[in-house]
Amino acid sequence: MPDRHKQKKSKYTLDREMPGAFEGETITRRRLISGVVHGAGGVAAAAFTLPVLGFALGPIFSRVPFSWQTIGVPSDFNQQTYVNKVITIVPGIGEAGYSLAYVRQRSSIDTEPADQYNQYIALSSRCMHLGCPVRYVDAAQRFMCPCHGGVYDFRGMVAGGPPVRPLDRFYTRVYQGDVQIGPRYSVNTELERFSARDPAQPIDGIGQFLYPSRFDTSVLPGH
Ligand code: FES
CATH class of the missing domain: 1.20.5 (Single alpha-helices involved in coiled-coils or other helix-helix interfaces)
Structure with missing residues (x-):
């Protein structure tokens, strides 16, 4: 006690x-x-x-609200070459949030399964080595990276240099007569879609598990 x-x-x-x-x-x-x-x-x-x-x-x-951006009408694009389009990838921060997309019509060389989101092929200008901006050279039908010599072919597949995967892409759609561009996604060498990854992250084989996507990646509604 x-x-x-x-x-x-x-x-x-x-x-x-x-x-x-x-x-x-x-x-x-x-x-x-x-x-x-x-x-x-x-x-x-x-x-x-x-x-x-x-x-x-x-x-x-910090999930950024997703919205489609109108980039033109179907007649603005063709199957033979790319058209440059400035798009906003991070809203609300002015010019720092802009990026460049290369856009063309889908054609018979595009063997990945067709759906409503890839009737227009929109490639990201960000090199998949370390992220430098690539430039499309029409005469060579190649995308060239000025930083370390990365080269991509007409479809955005790696044709030479250190990039670890094809150029990222954006979803596209035709809505009320306009061509619109949506969220970015990544592709492997089979052009299978993956949620957006950072440069230097291979996603073939085990890479897709070693380099998971970030939490703030925008998700295509209903997809
Ligand atoms: S950043 Fe493009 S090749 Fe290195």
Whole structure:
């Protein structure tokens, strides 16, 4: 049984015979300083770790609302060459959110299964080595990357250099007479669709599991 009449501990440090105690004080300087130091250490640690956590976890909560963008009418495009179209890939940040898409009509050389989202082939201009902007050279029917010599053929397949996969693509559709461009997606060497990956991430074979897509990738509604 606990002693109910046990003497209550004095709040004064001197009464508790703490070393270095002064009369009338309720906390020693040693405890006060040690508490302040620990508190300052905690603030300093939080100043480093909170921004890192924010960068790491932020994309989980930043799903960008998806919207189709009109890029022209069907007669603006043909099967023989690409047309450059400036599109917005990150809304709300001005020119920094713009990107370039190369767009043409689908033709008989496109052997991947046809559906309502690839009657127009829209390739991303971002090199799949390290992300430099590629340029379409009509005379060679090739996409050239100026950074490390990456070359892609007319369909955006790797034809030479260090890129690890074909150029990314955008969903397209014809809506009320307009050609519209949708979210980006990645393809493997069989031109199978995958959710958008970053450059330098191969997605053939086991690569698709080693390099999962980011959480903030826009998803095509109902797809
Ligand atoms: S970034 Fe294009 S080849 Fe390196």
